[in-house]
Amino acid sequence: xxxxxxxxxxxxxxxxxKVGGDGKTLDPAGxxxxxxxxxxxxxxxxxxxxxxHGGDVTVLTLGPSEASKEVREFLARGADSGVILKDADPAAxxxxxxxxxxxxxxxxxxxxxxxxxxxxxxxxxxxxGPMLATYLGWACVTEVVALEISGAAGTAQRETEHGVETVAxxxxxxxxxNKGLNEPRRPNLxxxxxxxxxxxxxxxxxxxxxxxVVLSVELPPARKAGxxxxxxxxxxxxxxxxxxxxxxxx
Amino acid sequence: xxTILVFVEQSHxxxxxxxxxxxxxxxxxxxxxxxxVAGEGAEQAAAGxxxxxxxxxxxxxxxxxxxxxxxxxxxxxxxxxxxxxxFLASATSTGKDxxxxxxxxxxxxxxxxxxxxxxxxxxxxxxRPWLAGKALAKxxxxxxxxxATTRPxxxxxxxxxxTAEVVSxxxxxxxxxxxxxxxxxxxxxxxxxxxxxxxxxxxxxxxPENFHLLEELAAAFxxxxxxxxxxxxxxxxxxxxxxxxxxxxxxxxxxxVAVGISGAIQHLAGMRTSKVIVxxxxxxxxxxxxxxxxxxxxxxxxxxxxxxKAVAAARAR
Ligand SMILES: Cc1cc2nc3c(=O)[nH]c(=O)nc-3n(C[C@H](O)[C@H](O)[C@H](O)COP(=O)(O)OP(=O)(O)OC[C@H]3O[C@@H](n4cnc5c(N)ncnc54)[C@H](O)[C@@H]3O)c2cc1C
Ligand SMILES: Nc1ncnc2c1ncn2[C@@H]1O[C@H](COP(=O)(O)O)[C@@H](O)[C@H]1O
Numbered sequence: 355x356x357x358x359x360x361x362x363x364x365x366x367x368x369x370x371x372k373v374g375g376d377g378k379t380l381d382p383a384g385x386x387x388x389x390x391x392x393x394x395x396x397x398x399x400x401x402x403x404x405x406x407h408g409g410d411v412t413v414l415t416l417g418p419s420e421a422s423k424e425v426r427e428f429l430a431r432g433a434d435s436g437v438i439l440k441d442a443d444p445a446a447x448x449x450x451x452x453x454x455x456x457x458x459x460x461x462x463x464x465x466x467x468x469x470x471x472x473x474x475x476x477x478x479x480x481x482x483g484p485m486l487a488t489y490l491g492w493a494c495v496t497e498v499v500a501l502e503i504s505g506a507a508g509t510a511q512r513e514t515e516h517g518v519e520t521v522a523x524x525x526x527x528x529x530x531x532n533k534g535l536n537e538p539r540r541p542n543l544x545x546x547x548x549x550x551x552x553x554x555x556x557x558x559x560x561x562x563x564x565x566x567v568v569l570s571v572e573l574p575p576a577r578k579a580g581x582x583x584x585x586x587x588x589x590x591x592x593x594x595x596x597x598x599x600x601x602x603x604x
Numbered sequence: 605x606x607t608i609l610v611f612v613e614q615s616h617x618x619x620x621x622x623x624x625x626x627x628x629x630x631x632x633x634x635x636x637x638x639x640x641v642a643g644e645g646a647e648q649a650a651a652g653x654x655x656x657x658x659x660x661x662x663x664x665x666x667x668x669x670x671x672x673x674x675x676x677x678x679x680x681x682x683x684x685x686x687x688x689x690x691f692l693a694s695a696t697s698t699g700k701d702x703x704x705x706x707x708x709x710x711x712x713x714x715x716x717x718x719x720x721x722x723x724x725x726x727x728x729x730x731x732r733p734w735l736a737g738k739a740l741a742k743x744x745x746x747x748x749x750x751x752a753t754t755r756p757x758x759x760x761x762x763x764x765x766x767t768a769e770v771v772s773x774x775x776x777x778x779x780x781x782x783x784x785x786x787x788x789x790x791x792x793x794x795x796x797x798x799x800x801x802x803x804x805x806x807x808x809x810x811x812p813e814n815f816h817l818l819e820e821l822a823a824a825f826x827x828x829x830x831x832x833x834x835x836x837x838x839x840x841x842x843x844x845x846x847x848x849x850x851x852x853x854x855x856x857x858x859x860x861v862a863v864g865i866s867g868a869i870q871h872l873a874g875m876r877t878s879k880v881i882v883x884x885x886x887x888x889x890x891x892x893x894x895x896x897x898x899x900x901x902x903x904x905x906x907x908x909x910x911x912x913k914a915v916a917a918a919r920a921r
Contacts, residue, residue, distance in 0.1 A: 367850050367870045371738035380739055391851045449704065450713035450747075475850055477734055480695075481704035481714045484672075488708035493780035494673065496701045499844070509784070513845050514697035515795035516615065517788040523781035533851065534844040565713040565747040569729065572740050574876065580897040582888065587910050589900045593882065594914040596898045601880045603801075603859050604918040 355409030361393035392471030430541035617648030654768030671779025712747030804831035808864015867892030
């Protein structure tokens with residue numbers, strides 16, 4: 355089976371937002387980067403699929419050359435090869451643009467299944483996975499917390515606000531991975547050594563162009579200073595009073 | 605007048621609140637509002653949408669099973685037929701499952717999880733959070749159809765008292781993936797994303813055995829959901845579905861109560877847009893107090909039962 359896991363290189367969750375000089379971007383000064391949280395789960399799902407069904411795993415990212423650090427980490431965990439579709443500023447792409455570039459590469463790789471994250475934690479689109487599947491004309495199950503593939507079909511569970519849905523799908527498919535699907539492994543020394551000789555290709559992405567236009571970026575208004583209403587049991591009546599008379603919630 | 609099409613979710617014939625909010629957001633743009641509703645109960649749900657501002661409603665009926673790709677292709681067909689200038693869905697699990705596919709079928713990008721939507725000189729402009737709300741971007745789109753999802757609990761679900769022309773049409777069958785079973789949550793337990801009040805617990809609750817104190821407080825408030833910090837989810841004290849934060853769910857309830865939660869940047873990102881924030885923590889220097897409207901310094905295990913009683917008493921009056 356030809357298995358692809360996508361990941362996006364995003365600022366770490368500790369990154370503070372500061373508006374850039376143009377008022378339309380964020381200033382990346384001081385940021386550190388990581389593979390988006392849910393993409394770790396996507397890569398793990400790809401590795402487990404390979405372990406069960408055979409085949410090979412390609413990790414695919416559209417991002418800067420520096421993403422080779424994360425690619426190397428995933429190769430050390432057991433992926434077979436990496437592809438970087440070079441783009442210095444992937445966050446500037448809207449989800450359609452990204453999905454189209456990924457779709458072209460997934461098609462060229464001849465993949466049977468693609469694992470993506472549920473959402474990338476920089477622009478919070480939660481859109482690239484299902485858009486990718488739609489451009490490919492493939493099945494897609496989103497926000498998956500349990501997965502079973504057998505032959506050319508599978509079942510997946512997704513958690514919604516109202517309960518758990520079981521979805522039957524046919525391959526090829528895009529699965530967007532949610533927390534709970536698995537626990538990502540850490541690489542061992544053997545994997546780290548093996549990763550050194552695994553291939554990472556750098557290519558140019560196809561370019562559909564942007565449709566989203568950023569007009570301005572701001573920081574959210576600071577919350578107005580609150581107050582400590584009291585301490586211990588003695589503070590409870592003051593808290594309830596504040597909820598009732600100031601917040602008008604009770 | 606150009607049309608904005610809204611995908612309305614429903615359950616057993618009742619439109620979901622998040623979708624009514626989405627209809628209100630659509631109506632506030634001044635465009636003419638059409639709605640499309642699918643699944644078992646679609647016709648019944650369609651009948652009530654005029655009151656929330658839809659002037660035309662298409663009910664897709666008769667599908668044997670729910671298939672997101674089949675629904676999306678039907679919805680995209682309706683959008684094309686109406687010549688819709690914009691398409692909206694709510695940023696719920698179902699909305700996020702459908703909307704990106706509809707957008708792709710219309711070869712339009714998607715603006716996700718918007719917290720404001722305005723019409724500025726004939727163009728729609730959305731506000732959407734970046735980095736889980738650490739920044740807010742104003743964005744528009746040059747797509748053939750302006751496609752966006754709206755965050756639940758942000759827009760009012762206002763009745764307009766109108767009526768709609770409702771048409772039914774057969775839904776497509778045979779998607780590439782379809783729902784074969786649904787295990788509905790027992791006892792109508794609310795999800796943190798939809799609940800108007802969220803009561804969350806962190807490591808300060810000391811152990812999973814103490815979370816009943818939090819559930820009792822949630823019950824005393826009425827329509828409240830229980831949430832959790834990542835630390836307690838990772839420890840296995842609470843289910844993943846309850847995690848609030850940058851790598852969990854982003855919530856905007858009218859009241860958020862953080863109990864025994866320190867207020868790490870990743871947690872704050874997920875709840876800082878709540879209308880009112882209450883923090884209960886035994887450490888007066890905990891960062892959570894910096895963004896709380898009302899803070900109570902104290903031991904959660906001691907304070908919670910008393911607070912539950914006092915809230916119940918205040919609501920009984
Ligand atoms: C990539 C990444 C993503 C993350 N995503 C998230 C996320 O989505 N959501 C999230 O929540 N976190 C997230 N985190 C984790 C985050 O950094 C914190 O570790 C976590 O939020 C801490 O949880 P906590 O507040 O329950 O625990 P702690 O930080 O240990 O805080 C416990 C608090 O309880 C108080 N306390 C102790 N005993 C009592 C008592 N008896 N009564 C009252 N108060 C008491 C303490 O004073 C303390 O303030 C993420 C971290 C990383 C690295
Ligand atoms: N630039 C990118 N390169 C590779 N994968 C991406 C990229 N952007 C998004 N994805 C994938 O799509 C998922 C959802 O991203 P998004 O729709 O942007 O929230 C991510 O978790 C990734 O798996």
